[in-house]
Every structure is written in structure tokens, then in C-alpha cells.
Amino acid sequence: MDLYELTIAGAMEKMRAGEISSVELTQSCLDRIEQVEGSVRAFITLDQEGALERAQVADAMRRSGRDGLLCGIPLTVKDLLCTKGMRTTCGSKILENFIPPYDATVVERLKAQGGVLLGKVAMDEFAMGSTSESCAFKIPQNPWKMGYVAGGSSGGSAAAVAAGECLASLGSDTGGSIRQPASLCGIVGLKPTYGRVSRYGLVAFASSLDQVGPLCRDVRDCALMLNVIGGYDPRDSTSVHREMPDYSSALVEDVRGLRVGIPKEYFVEGLDPEVEGVVRKGINVLREAGAEIVDVSLPHTDYCVAVYYLIAPAEASSNLARYDGVHYGIRDMNADSLIAMYKDTRSVGFGAEVKRRILIGTYALSSGYYDAYYKKASQVRTMILQDFQKAYEKCDVLISPVTPTPAWKMGENIDDPLAVYLSDILTISANLAGIPGMSVPGGFSRDGLPIGIQLQGPHFREDTLLRVAYTLERGIGVAGCAKVC
């Protein structure tokens, strides 16, 4: 086994026992990157030299008896989390030269625990997409099968973790952007409850939906990462002041007494039979482990895509108004008036998907259409929230597929945005309701593509999700690193 294949917990154990150093571990990841990055294409920015320096510092810290929870662990972060002195592009040409003067809170927390940042990984432009194909710089491939999408928008995070280029990564999830790529790449991804993790320094897409979370190779690592990044932050006014449990203590292989709900609307026509088979197998694992399986209904599931593709673009159109060529990012220097400068800068800087969503959002918020579109969507959002509240009276956790199909070929549906939007149907509701959600590896398709299982829980019950996820993982096993060939 090569060092890059270790989990965080495994690597920490070996480093603490003095068997390996962070420099050796980091070098193993850098060698792996050298070997597979030509195919995986996960990195927008790779900082080899800085990473090795940070690894040396981590080794010195450990020798002096001051090792944090991630001391010496090679990590990456999605390129929409601000990193002081390291370029942060958000996958967009408009920010291609942006070097933030500060760290996002979550990045600060990784660093404070001794994490070794290798670089910044690819994503759909402004996190708007489900395949990472709208990234202006690099489009990651699925490490399990070349020519297939890694998912999105945190596709670079998922691909890098699955390929062994880093041990774990941070992504963001606005409509499934952590869970979906985690599922398509055979790793564990967690979207925490809205407000659990600080978003200070996260480039905003849709502020009532965005949440930061980890992508890891197993459930234990996910709990560890959440312990590091979670908790109140006075710099994010949506951050919730609420005690945080030690999530590692939720890692018990025991689901006796837990009620696991199967939302019937998530098992509908269009669901790939192989995906359904994997999820049914997961349900059996939990049943055999002593969980009570109950049928539940989320009757407004069919409306969530329509709600999401009004609310998210509306918020995005407002958030992205800040890219005006004045304070940071690129500017078109030829324009002779202010309005022309705004228009030229934004038209050159934004890609097609971002423009499309800005237009939908601006339209939905414009005078005369606000009630019919934005307000209506916000009211239906209330119905979706109530669906979950009712379901959680009957169960503690929901189990379902993450995506209707395994990963698809790159370039498919590139001119049919609605078809891609519809593939988000199983992940979007969690963001609209603000609840936590997870994707855990469930198995592989006959074509060798990973298939994940989704768990969703009530607000702030990440501990229950982790407990169920851990039990599933014990029953099913982990996917490990992809060979990449």
C-alpha cells in the first residue's frame, strides 16, 4: 500500500507512532499527482514547494509535542474558498488573477490543526453545474473511468480524493455539489446543516443554500474533518451558535432502535435499476443491523428542481453583481464609460452557464415577475420544508439514491441545461430545507462506475447520519483509491 492511499486516521496513527513523516506522506501525494494528474485534471493551482515546507513545519510541530488534529495531512480545497496569498479563481475567468488577502474560516481551521494544503481544485464556474465541465481552467475526469464526468460542482475535490492526489478535500454544496461528485467518484461526502459550518471566505453563489463540507475516503475521516471545520463563527452572520458534539463519538456500528425512512418519491421512473439495487442492498444492511425500516412520503419532491432553479439563480444574480471589474478580478481596459466597462468585463469574464443563471435570476426578481416566480418558489420551499418535518416525525434518517444514474460521459447534455438540472432532483431538497445530507459509497455499476447511497437527517443531526453511515460502511466496505488508467 502506498502512503497516498491512507485515510487521515490511518496516516495520523502512523505519524504519531513515528513510522512515517508528513514530508514522506506529502511527497507520496505529490508523486501520485505527477503520475495521474494528466488524466485526472483536478488541480487549478498546485503548490508543491509550499506543501513540502508546510509538511516540514508539521513534522517539527509533532516532534515538539504540539500536533493538531490534521497535523501533516495533505489536503486540497475547492477553488472557491479564499486562501491567503494563494490564487482563488472560483473556476471563472473573471477571478483568474484574484489572490485573496485573507483565509476563509474553514481554511484557517485546517491550517490551525496542521493541515498541509497542496493546492486548489477544479469546480464548475461559481459552483454552477453538476459535472465541473463549466470550469474555465480544467475539467476533471472520473478517476474510475476516463471520459466520464467526476460530477460537480465539487468535481475536482472528489476526483483528487478518489485518485489519491490528497487524503481529503473541502467542497461546497448548494444543490448537491458535495454529495453528487462524492457518489460518482466512490467517496464519502457530507453537507452539514445550514449554519453548522462557517461560510466566511466562501465565494457566495446562493446564500440561503450554500454550505461547506468535507469529501473523504471514509466515514471516520468525515467526522474528523467536521470536528475541525464546524462550529460558530462570529464573522458569518448565518453561523449558528450551538454546541457541537464530538462527531467521532458517533462512529458506532449500531443502528438498533433507529428508524430509517424510505421516501417513496425518490424511487421513481428514470431511476437506474443498478442504482436502485445498490440502495436496496444498503437498506438491507441497515435492516439486518437492527434498524427499523419505515415508508415515508415527501410529496413535493417533484417541484424541488423548479423551486431551486428560481431561488438559486435569483440569489446568484444578486451575489454576482459584485463582479464589476472595480475591486478585484479582471477588468476590460478598453471601455470608455463605466457601464461599458461593467458590461465588457462581465461578458468576457463569465461563462455561458453563469450568464444563463444571472439572466434567469434577474428575470425572476424583476418588477412584474417577482411574485409569479421568486415569491411563488419561496412559498413552495415552505411546503418542501414541511414535508421533511412531517417525515422526521416517523423516522430519524432518510435513505435514498444520490443521483438517478451513475456518472455519464463528458459532453453529454451540454446544450440541454434543463436535462442536467433534472439530474439534481434527489439532492436539491436538502439545501432548500437546510438539512444535513451525506453520500456513502454503496457499490459499483457493471461498467465499473461508483454508486453512492444518500442519507438525510433533521437539522443538526450530523451525528445520526455519521452513525448510520458508519454502520453502512462496515457492512459494505469502502471503495478505496481508483487505479486511474
Place this chain on the structure above:
Amino acid sequence: MKISREEVEHVAHLARLHLSDAELQKMTAQLDTILSYVQKLEELDTVSLPPTTHAFSVCNAFREDEVQESLSQQESLACSPQHTEEMFQVPRII
């Protein structure tokens, strides 16, 4: 048609975007498809329902009004494509 080419052109102006003829044609068709799809929300009666803007809202995140450390003027200006030592620069307005 849910949206016309002229409406898309107007919305693009509001959002400070230029669209080429080809872009305008494509965007109009795509926006029309998307807006026709979201029409399905009309099936639901929402008359008495309050809208949800935040699924888990925090009310009034206050803090003491104390001066804290913040970015220096120099750091704030450093990211700007055009600036003097103390100001952001933009094309002439008046």
C-alpha cells in the same frame, strides 16, 4: 413563448451583460425551456403559505460595536485591476 428575444436583451442590460446575436438566440430558447418548466409551480395552491427565505434562520446576529482588526487600505487595493495609492479607479463618469 414564455420570454421574447427583446425581454432577454432587456434583462441582459439590467444584469450588465452584452450578448452576441448568436448568444441571444440560444439564451432565449434555453430560458424559454426553463421558464416553461418552472411553470409547474402554478399547480400548487400557496395562497396562505408564508415564503421561506432561510430554512434555518438566525435572528439578529449582533455583536459589540468594537473596532477590530481589518484589512489595511493597501491590502484592499492590491487586488484591484486599477487603483492609485488610496483609491479604486474607474473610467470617467462625468
